[in-house]
Structures are given as structure tokens and as C-alpha cells.
Amino acid sequence: MKAARKSHLHLVRTLTATLVILLLCLISLVLFQNQPAEAQDHPVQGFDVSHHQGNIDWKKISPHKYQFVYLKATEGGDYQDPSFQQNWLKAREQGLHVGAYHYYRLCREAKIQATNFIATVPNKTDALAPVIDLEYDANCLQNSTQEQLLKQIQVMLKMLHQHYGKPPIIYTSKTFYHIVLMGHMPHNALWIRDYDEAYPKLKDQHGWMFWQYTQQGHIEGIQQPVDLNVYAGSMTQWQSYLRYLGVIHH
Structure with missing residues (x-):
């Protein structure tokens, strides 16, 4: 027993x-x-932050591990991110390739929003291209036609391109792209937010430059969860893009 x-x-x-x-x-x-395997396979990695990430210890963040960082600068017509100026200076001192983004308000006039961004973000030759963050807003979408929205977005794209001399990038979700942008922005570089799929695919097969694949990333020096991103191309293509922007020289 x-x-x-x-x-x-x-x-x-x-x-x-x-x-x-x-x-x-x-x-x-x-x-x-x-943490999609496809994202980890990309050689060019980066992240984006705002004041929500709190006080960042930039000295702990390696410019060899992360090839780019985007900082929230402005929102709408009169908001400036309280951490932008400090993050801009510290990230550049650390040797990171730094860019700024604007959270676009669909109900506000584009010219006012572009003016807010231009007044806030320094025009530096070695900075990355400006980014316009386009988010789904049901109220504003209901009060505007697609044609009106596209016309206003184009106004801001044109103003930022003229001021900074670099073609702006559009950051958006697949939903907003399919509802508003698809078929109307064939020449604009896209930064797609997609946490659900192993690899983001758009209905019209439009390619993307950046992919934000998680908002729950962890980086030493940043206490809060952070958005992680990858660049679509190889390291050689990334270097060519930086030379095209004037960020680095031959």
C-alpha cells in the first residue's frame, strides 16, 4: 500500500x-x-515620449540601441508639452536622432496648429522630419467632410515642409487611414500604429516608414511604459534617409 x-x-x-x-x-x-518577432527583427529601433513618461534619465539611453526618438511638442492651437524643451535638449546632448510631433486636433484650423508647432520646435538641420499625429475623433469627423479634413491636413503639411525643409510624416492608426486618408496621401510617409497584428498591412498596400508596435515598452532611464517603434528599412537605408534629410553628412 x-x-x-x-x-x-x-x-x-x-x-x-x-x-x-x-x-x-x-x-x-x-x-x-x-513584442512581435517581426518588430524585433528590424535593425533600426526607436521610441516616442511625452510628459506622461515623467522625468527621463537620458544618460541611460544608448544612441546605439535606439536610432531615433520622437518627442511630443504641441497639441492643437495653443498647447505645448511641458517636458518638450527639456527632453529636446537632453536627448540631443545624448547623441540621439531627435524629432518632434504635433497632436493634431481635427476641429482646429490647421494654420493655427502649424503656427503653434513652428513657434515651439527649433528649426535644426540635424533634427528628424516633423510628424503630424492624426487621431480618430468621432465628433470632429461628424462635423467635417472628408474633403474639408484633407484640405486642412494638407495646409499643415505644406507649412511644416516649407518651414523645416523636410517632408513631414503622418502618424496614424489603420482605422483613421482607411476612413480618411486612403487614396489621398500617396506621397506622404506613414507612421502606423498597430498593436494587434504581427505586421501592419493597409488595405491599399501603401507602405509605411515607421511602425509603433507597442505602448507597453520598457527602457532603462524611463520609469513609465513607453511607445516602441521600428523603421521599415535596413540600417543602410536609414543612413541614406538621414543624409537625405540633412541630419548627417557624407
Whole structure:
């Protein structure tokens, strides 16, 4: 009887250990899915931050590990991110390739928003191209036609291009792109936010330059979760793009 009891106890322990291992594997798989393998395979990695990330210790962030960072500068017609100026100076001192983005308000006049951005973000030759963040806003979408929205967005794109001498990038979700932008912005570089798929694909097969693949990233020197991004091309293509912008020279 004792031998049978021992055998039964051994079997229970073995099954329990097996279940624990399977559970750990399942947890690891879920975590891995939140950090797409395709994103990790891209050689050019970056991130974006705003005041929501709090006080950042930029000296802990390697410019060799992260080839670019975008900072929130402005929103709408009169808001400036309180951390932008400090982040702009510290990130540049650290040797990172730095750019700024504007959170676009669909209900505000584009000219006013562009003026806000231009007054806030220095015109530096070695800075990355400006970015316009286009978000879904049901109220504003209902009060404007697609034609009106596109016309206003084009106004801001043109003003930023003229001022900074670099073609702005459009950051957006797949939803906003498909509803508003698809078929109307064939020549604009896209930065796509997509946390759900292993690789973002647009209905019209439009390519993307940047992909924001998670908002739950962790970077030493930043206490809060952070958005992580990748560049679509190779390191050689990235260097060519930087030369095109005038960020680096031959």
C-alpha cells in the first residue's frame, strides 16, 4: 500500500510540475506576442515620449540601441508639452536622432496648429522630419467632410515642409487611414500604429516608414511604459534617409 501511495504521489507531483511548465510557456508566448518577432527583427529601433513618461534619465539611453526618438511638442492651437524643451535638449546632448510631433486636433484650423508647432520646435538641420499625429475623433469627423479634413491636413503639411525643409510624416492608426486618408496621401510617409497584428498591412498596400508596435515598452532611464517603434528599412537605408534629410553628412 505504501509503495502504491508513493507512486500515486509521484505521479501527482509530476503532473503538477508539467502543468506549471505549460502555464509558464503559455505566459511567455503571450508576452512574446505583445513584442512581435517581426518588430524585433528590424535593425533600426526607436521610441516616442511625452510628459506622461515623467522625468527621463537620458544618460541611460544608448544612441546605439535606439536610432531615433520622437518627442511630443504641441497639441492643437495653443498647447505645448511641458517636458518638450527639456527632453529636446537632453536627448540631443545624448547623441540621439531627435524629432518632434504635433497632436493634431481635427476641429482646429490647421494654420493655427502649424503656427503653434513652428513657434515651439527649433528649426535644426540635424533634427528628424516633423510628424503630424492624426487621431480618430468621432465628433470632429461628424462635423467635417472628408474633403474639408484633407484640405486642412494638407495646409499643415505644406507649412511644416516649407518651414523645416523636410517632408513631414503622418502618424496614424489603420482605422483613421482607411476612413480618411486612403487614396489621398500617396506621397506622404506613414507612421502606423498597430498593436494587434504581427505586421501592419493597409488595405491599399501603401507602405509605411515607421511602425509603433507597442505602448507597453520598457527602457532603462524611463520609469513609465513607453511607445516602441521600428523603421521599415535596413540600417543602410536609414543612413541614406538621414543624409537625405540633412541630419548627417557624407
